[in-house]
Amino acid sequence: MVALLDGTAHPDARAAFFAAASDDLAATALSAVDMSVRIGSLTLNAPVMPASGCFGPDLGALIPVGELGATVTKTVFGSARGGNPVHRLTEVPAGMVNSVGIPSHGPAGYLATLHPRYAALDAPTIISVGGHRIGEYAPVVAALGEHGAAYELNVSCPNLDRDGTDIGSDPAAIREVVAAVRLVTGKPLIVKLPVLVASIAACALAAEEAGADAVCVANSIPAMPLDAQTRRPILGNVIGGLSGPSIKPIVLRLVWLASRAVQIPVIACGGIETVDDALDYFSVGASAVQVGTASFGRPFAAVEIVRGLRRRSLDAGVGSIRELLDLDAPR
Amino acid sequence: MSIDAPVVTPTAATLRARAAVAQARAFAEADERALDGLVSVRPRSAVPRPQPVWDDAEVLVHEPVGERYRRLVLASNTIAATAQAGQFLMITVPPHGGDTILLPRPMAIHRRRPATTDHPGTVELIYGVVGRGTRALAAVPVGGTLQVTGPLGRGFGFPPGTRSALLIGRGVGVCGVMGAAEDAAAAGIRTTMVLSGQHPDQLLGRSDCAELGVQVIGATDDDGSSDLTFLATRLRGHFDGTTPERTPPGVIMVCGAGVLARLAAELGAHWGVPVQASLEAHMACGLGYCHGCAAPVRTDPSVEGPLVCADGPVFDAAIPVV
Ligand SMILES: Cc1cc2nc3c(=O)[nH]c(=O)nc-3n(C[C@H](O)[C@H](O)[C@H](O)COP(=O)(O)OP(=O)(O)OC[C@H]3O[C@@H](n4cnc5c(N)ncnc54)[C@H](O)[C@@H]3O)c2cc1C
Numbered sequence: 089m090v091a092l093l094d095g096t097a098h099p100d101a102r103a104a105f106f107a108a109a110s111d112d113l114a115a116t117a118l119s120a121v122d123m124s125v126r127i128g129s130l131t132l133n134a135p136v137m138p139a140s141g142c143f144g145p146d147l148g149a150l151i152p153v154g155e156l157g158a159t160v161t162k163t164v165f166g167s168a169r170g171g172n173p174v175h176r177l178t179e180v181p182a183g184m185v186n187s188v189g190i191p192s193h194g195p196a197g198y199l200a201t202l203h204p205r206y207a208a209l210d211a212p213t214i215i216s217v218g219g220h221r222i223g224e225y226a227p228v229v230a231a232l233g234e235h236g237a238a239y240e241l242n243v244s245c246p247n248l249d250r251d252g253t254d255i256g257s258d259p260a261a262i263r264e265v266v267a268a269v270r271l272v273t274g275k276p277l278i279v280k281l282p283v284l285v286a287s288i289a290a291c292a293l294a295a296e297e298a299g300a301d302a303v304c305v306a307n308s309i310p311a312m313p314l315d316a317q318t319r320r321p322i323l324g325n326v327i328g329g330l331s332g333p334s335i336k337p338i339v340l341r342l343v344w345l346a347s348r349a350v351q352i353p354v355i356a357c358g359g360i361e362t363v364d365d366a367l368d369y370f371s372v373g374a375s376a377v378q379v380g381t382a383s384f385g386r387p388f389a390a391v392e393i394v395r396g397l398r399r400r401s402l403d404a405g406v407g408s409i410r411e412l413l414d415l416d417a418p419r
Numbered sequence: 420m421s422i423d424a425p426v427v428t429p430t431a432a433t434l435r436a437r438a439a440v441a442q443a444r445a446f447a448e449a450d451e452r453a454l455d456g457l458v459s460v461r462p463r464s465a466v467p468r469p470q471p472v473w474d475d476a477e478v479l480v481h482e483p484v485g486e487r488y489r490r491l492v493l494a495s496n497t498i499a500a501t502a503q504a505g506q507f508l509m510i511t512v513p514p515h516g517g518d519t520i521l522l523p524r525p526m527a528i529h530r531r532r533p534a535t536t537d538h539p540g541t542v543e544l545i546y547g548v549v550g551r552g553t554r555a556l557a558a559v560p561v562g563g564t565l566q567v568t569g570p571l572g573r574g575f576g577f578p579p580g581t582r583s584a585l586l587i588g589r590g591v592g593v594c595g596v597m598g599a600a601e602d603a604a605a606a607g608i609r610t611t612m613v614l615s616g617q618h619p620d621q622l623l624g625r626s627d628c629a630e631l632g633v634q635v636i637g638a639t640d641d642d643g644s645s646d647l648t649f650l651a652t653r654l655r656g657h658f659d660g661t662t663p664e665r666t667p668p669g670v671i672m673v674c675g676a677g678v679l680a681r682l683a684a685e686l687g688a689h690w691g692v693p694v695q696a697s698l699e700a701h702m703a704c705g706l707g708y709c710h711g712c713a714a715p716v717r718t719d720p721s722v723e724g725p726l727v728c729a730d731g732p733v734f735d736a737a738i739p740v741v
């Protein structure tokens with residue numbers, strides 16, 4: 089009666105999902121689909137990774153992390169921070185709004201507690217780094233040293249030196265941050281841009297010219313959810329960041345604009361739930377994708393996208409995602 | 420029309436509605452403050468926590484319970500076999516009527532029934548339909564499957580040598596503590612459970628308590644017996660130590676309202692026994708990495724307070740010593 093008792097070798101769906109990995113990898117070994125993507129000196133085996141704040145080493149037991157191109161940590165700040173008051177998140181139609189406030193134990197705390205658990209996973213660790221002043225990024229990256237396979241600079245943070253406008257909305261500030269970090273590390277640098285900017289092209293170009301190896305487009309979008317009954321703010325912080333499927337059309341436009349402006353890879357992030365969402369972003373110029381909100385309800389979403397991309401390529405008899413997209417190109 | 424300056428005299432119905440809103444607001448505010456300084460993360464238990472899994476669990480039973488709640492029985496051998504008292508699941512709610520629910524919903528594991536030779540292992544949940552997510556959940560048919568992740572969180576634990584326990588649940592909070600009643604029954608711990616709710620016909624858990632041999636104390640808003648002062652006096656009287664049956668409990672476990680957690684902590688201080696309280700928070704991951712589920716307590720702004728999913732949902736509760 090229940091699938092679980094049908095004599096299958098797997099006690100639960102998670103175990104079956106892990107087992108499917110070996111079948112799938114065996115298939116790839118036979119007919120090569122090259123899904124690798126280069127971020128500076130780092131080669132990712134697959135163009136799919138989690139979004140910062142939407143992954144933790146705890147997931148290592150729930151999904152085959154080794155099938156992902158990389159893991160991405162929650163943003164690490166220079167000093168310890170406590171995070172925002174309750175509630176820190178809620179759901180809205182086609183999205184969620186979070187104001188977690190990015191609690192952080194600082195680089196030393198991260199290295200002592202979280203990093204060993206990331207390092208034990210079978211994928212390179214991209215460490216996300218944040219700051220509230222231009223000068224705060226480089227010391228954190230320096231303190232993290234060789235531990236990050238790459239660093240993702242989260243510049244969607246209010247700049248306390250300049251009236252609290254996002255560092256990432258100011259191309260000059262992006263340039264300063266990236267140049268300073270470039271001096272302290274030879275590791276690949278990804279700059280994760282905010283959505284609310286005057287010109288995403290100018291921001292992406294500033295990152296590229298200052299020495300970034302990729303840009304990630306984009307972070308969540310400032311929003312304010314109200315309680316339907318009381319008409320009061322739901323979030324303790326009043327405002328938070330909107331993410332999930334509702335932001336995909338907005339971010340698609342930004343990815344399209346950014347990829348036309350720079351030569352370095354653009355990593356797309358915004359409302360990706362399925363293989364087709366990923367292919368949409370690849371078709372407007374993205375080289376890789378990050379999966380955030382979708383992972384909460386479906387922890388295996390990112391791995392499913394990797395498997396789906398490989399399966400579609402195999403079925404179409406092509407060896408890469410680019411070729412797969414060419415098949416869809418309008419004639 | 421101006422939005423201020425009401426010219427009509429409010430009707431009796433309007434006044435009643437206003438009073439109800441004011442009462443609900445006052446309760447919510449008291450409830451919010453009730454936990455401040457009260458809870459702390461429980462010391463690590465000697466029993467390791469089970470490894471969470473996710474599963475596509477078949478819906479075996481899905482039926483109304485009274486007017487407000489629904490019972491959901493799910494088949495999952497792994498989760499039924501490993502879940503500890505007070506642990507919870509994250510339920511991924513399938514799309515319903517054009518509405519897509521993104522975040523999984525946390526639900527307490529009300530009952531665990533491990534697999535037998537002819538039945539799969541099951542977990543039973545009882546939930547209230549309160550918003551979009553639970554409305555969509557209510558539409559899932561028997562025979563369908565639900566993706567669930569669990570068992571999650573740190574549950575209740577009986578201190579070594581416990582001989583009797585007092586459990587307190589309000590509304591669906593009863594489900595948070597019923598697992599402890601199961602463990603108590605299995606370990607021969609004499610258990611009394613307060614079932615609190617608005618109306619007598621809404622008290623959950625009566626049949627479970629009967630099955631598990633738990634003595635029930637009903638408390639409802641209707642007759643005022645759920646009033647905190649009244650309830651405290653009644654419980655002190657119930658456990659006044661005059662006969663062996665009236666010996667104060669060795670532990671108190673509570674779920675369902677901050678004010679009840681505070682009441683339990685006061686009773687715990689009075690009797691000199693430990694108190695464990697299960698808390699709620701909005702959640703996204705349920706596993707401890709999204710940091711969305713801060714416990715509803717005030718903490719030092721430079722250090723992160725406890726997370727309900729990973730450090731709880733069950734916390735120690737004690738009246739702070741001033
Ligand atoms: C550990 C734990 C165990 C729980 N056990 C039970 C149970 O056994 N039975 C039961 O009926 N309910 C239980 N709840 C509460 C249940 O999760 C919420 O009622 C449910 O999430 C509401 O979803 P909704 O979409 O219908 O409501 P909405 O109000 O529309 O939800 C909007 C958002 O807020 C969140 N939210 C709203 N209220 C709560 C709440 N009280 N707790 C957590 N998140 C909330 C939702 O998850 C969603 O993200 C439990 C909560 C926790 C944290």
Ligand SMILES: Cc1cc2nc3c(=O)[nH]c(=O)nc-3n(C[C@H](O)[C@H](O)[C@H](O)COP(=O)(O)O)c2cc1C
Pocket residue numbers: 139140141142162163177184186188190216242280306307308330331332333335357358359360378379380381382703709711
């Ligand atoms: C709960 C939560 C926490 C997040 N934390 C971070 C963070 O620490 N650093 C960061 O750069 N982005 C953070 N983000 C933003 C995501 O990485 C991502 O940019 C955004 O959610 C959009 O992608 P999505 O629609 O796939 O979720 C967070 C998002 C969520 C939902």
Ligand code: FES
Pocket residue numbers: 701702703704705706707708709710711712726727728729
């Ligand atoms: S729900 Fe994600 S940390 Fe608790």
